Amino acid sequence: MNRGAAQMTDEADRYYSGSGAVPLRGTIIVLLGGALAIAGLSLLYSIAEFYVSHQKLKVLIALCYAMLVGGAVKLLSRFGAVRSRLFSGLLGLALGLFAVYSAWMWFLVILSGWNMQVAGLSPTVMWEAIQALAGAGIWRNRNGIAVGATELAVWWSLEALAVIAAATYMATTNREPYCEACGRWTEASPIAALPPAPIEALKAELEDERYESLYRLGRQPLTPGAGLTAQVWTCRDCKESNFLTMSDVSVKVKGSEEKVTSTAFVQHLLVPEEVARWVRERDQHAVAPAVDDPPIAQG
């Protein structure tokens, strides 16, 4: 049997690559759901920013807003099954911009004594109002001195940037493989710890659909400080979509801190159901190889 060219194609095919599908329904879910969520979140955010004067608390509230907007965009993008991370990012960017706009809109409404007509101002008029606000010295610092226009502009820019960046980035973080046949995301298993092994050889065997070395590895004792981890992503509805990721992990101890470095050498490789089951039934408690012995102090 000639395995040359055919095998090469097989290997390439057996790694998951997203379909990049952008369903119209999903796009509408992300944009509409996102806009609704942001309208509510930005109202709460603007109320908090209006009434809280403590500077550190203001920063914390702004970070919370950025994280909540980003989290909502991520969830909706997942729910809408948008498989293109680039397109998800663009949706996140659009929603991030809307989140900044919406927060300012509510803020101006509150500032005007809940005059809802202010909500209908055009972005150009809003922009002029914001510039006028910066120069008006409406914020006072701890010592009762009005915060300068430049300082306010820097703070407002950073705030806007954090919200836009969080929404854009979080939208691209749905990295799980998607089962196209069943129309659902796969679910991750707990991470299984394995002893160290020559990774290039193991990778070649796994790509060649030979799993004996992996099974053998599972029977050997774990080694403190270094090893491999295995994790599978499985579709709950079918037995076909099982993807294996294996990483090379080492734990370095510096003082009282443990620094864990993990490098994936096999990422989302399609494997049979039995391999997925085997990984899931491994020791589910060990996240990374444990360091048993205290480090020997270096002289």
Ligand SMILES: [Zn+2]
């Ligand atoms: Zn499936």
